[in-house]
Amino acid sequence: MTSQKSRAEVRERVRDRMWLWSHHPGVYDGMFGLPRNSRITPVDAARYLGTPNIMFIRASGQPAYPFEAYAAAFKDVKRLQWSITGSAGATSREEREHALQLAASMPNITGLYMDDFFNFARQGQEASMTVDEVKAIRDRMTIDGRRLELGIVVYTADQFDDRMRPYLELCDAISLWSWSATELDGLEANFARLREIAPGKHLQMGCYMWDYGPRQPMPLERIERQCALGLQWLREKRIRDMIFCGAHLCDQGLEAVEATRNWLARVGDQPL
Numbered sequence: 001m002t003s004q005k006s007r008a009e010v011r012e013r014v015r016d017r018m019w020l021w022s023h024h025p026g027v028y029d030g031m032f033g034l035p036r037n038s039r040i041t042p043v044d045a046a047r048y049l050g051t052p053n054i055m056f057i058r059a060s061g062q063p064a065y066p067f068e069a070y071a072a073a074f075k076d077v078k079r080l081q082w083s084i085t086g087s088a089g090a091t092s093r094e095e096r097e098h099a100l101q102l103a104a105s106m107p108n109i110t111g112l113y114m115d116d117f118f119n120f121a122r123q124g125q126e127a128s129m130t131v132d133e134v135k136a137i138r139d140r141m142t143i144d145g146r147r148l149e150l151g152i153v154v155y156t157a158d159q160f161d162d163r164m165r166p167y168l169e170l171c172d173a174i175s176l177w178s179w180s181a182t183e184l185d186g187l188e189a190n191f192a193r194l195r196e197i198a199p200g201k202h203l204q205m206g207c208y209m210w211d212y213g214p215r216q217p218m219p220l221e222r223i224e225r226q227c228a229l230g231l232q233w234l235r236e237k238r239i240r241d242m243i244f245c246g247a248h249l250c251d252q253g254l255e256a257v258e259a260t261r262n263w264l265a266r267v268g269d270q271p272l
Contacts, residue, residue, distance in 0.1 A: 015268035016078075017234055018051040021206075022247035023087070024062035033215030038248040043073050045247035049257070050264040052078040055243060057115045058086035058095070065098035068105055081111040081151060084137065089116040089128035096137055104143045111149030111173070112141065118158055118167075131166050138170055149173055153206070156183045156190045160197050168198040175243055177206035180213025181222045187229065191238070204241040205230045209249050209256040218256040227263050234272060 022042030029037040046054050054077050063070040067082070074080050084099045085091040091114075103109040117128045129137075134150075141148040151173035154164065168174060176194055178184050194203060207226050211218045233239045249257050 012272045013268065014231065014234065014270045014272055015050065015052060015264065017241045017272065018264065018268070019053040019055050019079075019081075019204075019241055019243040020046040020049055020051040020247055021055045021057065021243050021245035022046070023057055023059045025248070027059040027062055027087075028248050032210065032212055034210065034249075035252055035254075038251050040247060040251040041073065042247045043077065045250035046077070048250050049244065049261050050268055051244065053080070054247075055081045055083075055113055057083040057113065058090070060087070065095060067098055067102045071102055071106060075106065075108070077108055079110045080106065080108050081113045081149070082109055083115055084112045085114040085117055085128040087116060089119060091128050100137070100140060100143075103141075103148055107146070109148070111151055112137070113151040113153075114171075115153050117152050118154070118161070118164060120158065120161055120163070126163055127167060131170070134167060134170050149202075151175065151204070153177060154194065155179055156186065160190075160193050162197075165197060168201065171198075171201060173202040173204055173240070174198055175204035175206045175241075177208065177245075179208075181208075181211045181219055182213075184222050184226060187226070191233075202240040203238070204243055205233070205239050207242055207244045207260070209244060209246070209254060209260055217254060220255055220259055223256045223259055224263070227260065231267060 022045060025039050025041055026037060028034060042054055042056060054074065082099050082102060084096045099112055118126060120126050138150055141150060149172040150170065152171045154174055154176050156176065156178050174194065176190060191203065209218055209223060230242045244260060
């Protein structure tokens with residue numbers, strides 16, 4: 001009986017695969033047509049939404065490094081991943097060094113993440129780092145015997161350009177994001193294409209709670225369908241995680257955020 005109870009207690013729940021995408025409070029104030037400024041912290045937003053795990057992405061130079069004092073607020077987060085390329089693909093060798101130092105000091109950091117990594121409109125600078133630079137940082141991602149995961153963002157608008165392949169081969173996890181809600185019509189086909197160009201990788205479904213393309217509220221039927229499909233794919237092992245963007249929306253009074261929160265409350269403690 002005891003062993004059966006122990007196995008049941010450690011059984012993974014739906015909530016364990018849920019992540020909140022987050023930034024320093026206020027970095028998106030006045031942008032993307034959002035209805036108000038945001039002051040909620042990533043940790044408070046994750047608690048509000050019901051996600052135990054946080055992706056923290058540096059934006060607009062916030063926070064300044066070194067990161068240790070700022071990151072102390074995240075010490076009780078179940079799993080934390082920290083960016084090495086931030087919003088708009090911003091990165092530097094110095095920033096990456098500080099991210100590695102932070103990971104060494106925080107055992108709940110499970111990986112490093114590359115946001116906005118590709119921009120195929122930038123001739124000659126289609127990626128935020130060279131393949132060799134990504135290899136170099138990957139080679140340093142075993143810290144005190146703990147292997148960190150390397151993750152990356154891909155947008156459906158990138159059309160799965162073949163120039164992605166050498167980078168995706170170096171990554172462990174890939175999140176796919178649809179910048180405009182209308183792109184969600186092709187969600188099944190887009191994930192099938194991603195599996196084709198990045199076989200064997202952990203796939204993550206990026207879920208926007210604001211329709212960033214047209215800068216308007218996310219239609220409820222879109223977020224509800226994405227949540228339902230994401231849960232199905234989690235159970236079928238077609239994706240590993242769902243990531244909700246983002247913390248800066250959790251104090252905006254948005255219907256899509258409340259719908260997501262209510263959905264997580266309903267399904268979050270179900271076993272996978």
